[in-house]
Amino acid sequence: GPRLDRIMDTKVLRVGTPGDYRPFAIKTESGYSGHDIDLIEQMAKELGVKVEYVATSWPNLMKDLQGDRFDVAVGGITRNVTRIRQVEMLPGYAPFGKVALVRTADKARYNTVADLNQPGVRVIKNPGGTNETFVLQNLTAAQVSTHDKNAEIPALIAEGKGDVMITETYEALHYAKADPRLTAAFISQPLTPTNTLGFMLPKDDADYSRVMEFVWGLMDSRGGVKQAADQWLK
Numbered sequence: 001g002p003r004l005d006r007i008m009d010t011k012v013l014r015v016g017t018p019g020d021y022r023p024f025a026i027k028t029e030s031g032y033s034g035h036d037i038d039l040i041e042q043m044a045k046e047l048g049v050k051v052e053y054v055a056t057s058w059p060n061l062m063k064d065l066q067g068d069r070f071d072v073a074v075g076g077i078t079r080n081v082t083r084i085r086q087v088e089m090l091p092g093y094a095p096f097g098k099v100a101l102v103r104t105a106d107k108a109r110y111n112t113v114a115d116l117n118q119p120g121v122r123v124i125k126n127p128g129g130t131n132e133t134f135v136l137q138n139l140t141a142a143q144v145s146t147h148d149k150n151a152e153i154p155a156l157i158a159e160g161k162g163d164v165m166i167t168e169t170y171e172a173l174h175y176a177k178a179d180p181r182l183t184a185a186f187i188s189q190p191l192t193p194t195n196t197l198g199f200m201l202p203k204d205d206a207d208y209s210r211v212m213e214f215v216w217g218l219m220d221s222r223g224g225v226k227q228a229a230d231q232w233l234k
Contacts, residue, residue, distance in 0.1 A: 001205035007071060011049045015040050016056045016070035020126075020150040022174045023232040024076035024094075024197070027055070035094070035232035036074040040199070042224050046215045058128030058150070062086060065202055072212070073200040076168070078130045080195070088209045089198040090216045093225055094233060096169040096197070097190020098134050101157055101176065107183040113191060116164055117141045124162035126150035131166045134192065139166070158182050166191075170233050 007013055017036070019027030025034040032053055044051045054070040065073050065087060077083070079092050102110055110116055116123070121142045125135045126149075135144055145162070147153050153165045154175040165172075172184035199216075201209055219225060 001207035003071060003202070003205035004208040004211060007047070007049060007208070012052050013040075013044045013047065013049045013072065014052050014054050014070035016054045016061070016064055016073045017075035018056055018058050018061065018150070019053075019075060021076040022151065022171055024170070025074055026151065034075075035228050036076065036199070038228045038231070039219070039224065040072065040074050042219050043212070043215050046218060047211075057148075058126060058132075061128065061200075065200055068202070071202070071208075076171070076197055077200055078168075078195055079198040080130065083200065086203070088201040088203055090201065090213060091220070092196025092198050094170060094197045094229065095194050097186075097194055098131070098166055098192040099169055099172045099184055099186040099190055101154055101165040101167055101172045102163065102183055102185050103157060103160070104181055104183040106163065107185055110164070110185050113138055119143065122161075122163045124153050124156055124165055126153060131168070135166050138191075139164075154179070154182060168197075 017025045017032065019025050019032055023034055024036045025032060041051055056064045056069065061073055064070065079089050083089060100110060100116060117139045119141055123135055123139050123142045123144045124147050125132045125144060127146050147156065156162050157165050158179055158181040169187060169190065176182045176184040201212055
């Protein structure tokens with residue numbers, strides 16, 4: 001197919017990521033790092049190509065992928081029907097549920113969704129992803145504000161500029177471990193049923209999708225997926 005031919009001819013795999021979602025993909029001064037970054041670099045090595053990272057955002061992720069700005073999207077992307085209707089997604093990894101990142105001093109306040117959905121609770125959301133969807137559907141009575149840089153929201157919660165951040169299991173655990181002022185609430189009983197994350201591919205080249213699925217399976221069979229999980233998700 002044309003996309004696969006282009007990648008193999010140019011020896012370049014264009015990887016789009018918002019780069020703001022620890023521990024899956026985060027952009028720093030020295031480049032990109034994280035669970036998904038390790039995996040996509042392994043896949044590129046197996047293909048015999050190099051990775052070229054393309055910055056995107058959660059609101060524009062789908063549009064940019066379908067607009068051929070990149071060949072694969074990574075960075076902690078939830079697998080769901082809405083996305084799989086429009087694009088291909090590689091096999092799921094990192095089972096998770098929606099949880100809440102809150103201040104440790106206030107953790108006793110939040111035991112149910114109803115506790116979060118109160119007029120006195122300040123919820124800060126990042127636009128464009130499934131976390132925003134959860135907030136808009138379930139926390140209609142809370143004081144909801146939007147902050148464009150997802151990676152900055154935990155610090156705002158810790159500093160008392162907001163009360164709650166809805167996120168996934170692994171991001172909440174990452175920030176709670178890094179900052180004792182923060183606690184990951186609802187870890188044992190998430191706010192949503194268990195789901196998985198996955199890499200997104202455009203639907204315009206069946207050969208490309210088939211090869212990427214093969215490379216993922218090969219990497220998984222060699223222990224690459226487990227190795228990344230052991231390093232980044234424990």
